[in-house]
Amino acid sequence: MAAALDIKILRMLVAIDRHGSLTRAAQALGITQSALSHHIRETERRTAVELFHRVGKRLHLTAIGEELLQAAKAIVGEVDRIEADLALFREGFGPVVRLGTGAYACHRWLPRFIADLASQGGRFDIEILDNSLSYPLIKAVIDGKVDIAICGGEIDDRRVRRHHLFDDELVAVLPAGHRLATRRHLEAADFADETYLSYSTIPEKGFEDERFFRPARAMPKRWRRAGDVAMIVEMVRQGLGVSILSRWAVEPALRTPGLVVKRLTGKGLPTTWQAVTRANELKDSAAVQVAGQLAEWCEGSLPRLLLQRSSAAAGFKA
DSSP, X not given: OGGGOOHHHXXXXXXXXXXXXXXXXXXXXXXXXXXXXXXXXXXXHHHTOOOEEEETTEEEEOHHHHHHHHHXXXXXXXXXXXXXXXXXXXXXXXXXXXXXXXXXXXXXXXXXXXXXXXXXXXXXXXXXXXXXXXXXXXXXXXTTSOSEEEEESOOOOTTXXXXXXXEEEEXXXXXXXXXXXXXXXXXXXXXXXXXXXXXXXXXXXXXXIIIIIXXXXXXXXXXXXXXXXXXXXXXXXXXXXXXXXXXXXXXXXXXXXXXXXXXXXXXXXXEEEEEEEETTSOTTSHHHHHHHHHHHHHHHHSOHHHHSOOGGGGGOBO
């Protein structure tokens, strides 16, 4: 069986899944569609397993084909990463560590960590990837699209390893003068008549949908996707809706007028930020080393404005 599969067919499966058709996959791979079809048939012959079944004019993965695709994504991602590292080593650079941050760009402090790491002789080349919000960050780690993801909320997937960065709190973000701006804290029912601004319409585990709205069986009347945290903040400032965000991300925006933040429930809604790596990474791998260094840096050097209420956060009324 080991001789029946090679990296070529794994790349083909990934290309078919990514591009949605044999024609587009073949174009991306730089081969003809007939050559791609031949490789698939030859692999099925050698493995004595049907990977695709035809429905009308379309090919669909069988159950075992889907299982092979998931493995192919992880394997191809690792091979691509290793090949990129080999190229850098030949040019005198260290291994590349791909870091994803999603909607929370971390641009106020992550570059400082990278600079500090470099000044201490760090040998890793860190790339910041712009991840599509339709592709969850945890899945991006598992599938090998990124090596480290900076994530908030609860993470209980055994396929990843968590490195604690810092503790934080989810808060409501309102335009100044909003009808709820005088409340000491807000409950889920207070959002019932509001337009809710979110960076994704896909609920994230451990955030407000699971921990705040659902337990109270109360949801905002309308959800509007706004792209990223910076856009959400400015849309709230313009009175286009309300939102719930991590306090560290919104506090700098309080330095200019137009925003108010409020605690959620009388006890608040705490959350934790973590650097996530694949569970099967070796302890001395580049990704695990960088994630550990980031955790140490956050504990000792993360700017105080991210961990403490700044004087600009006077609008935060418990």
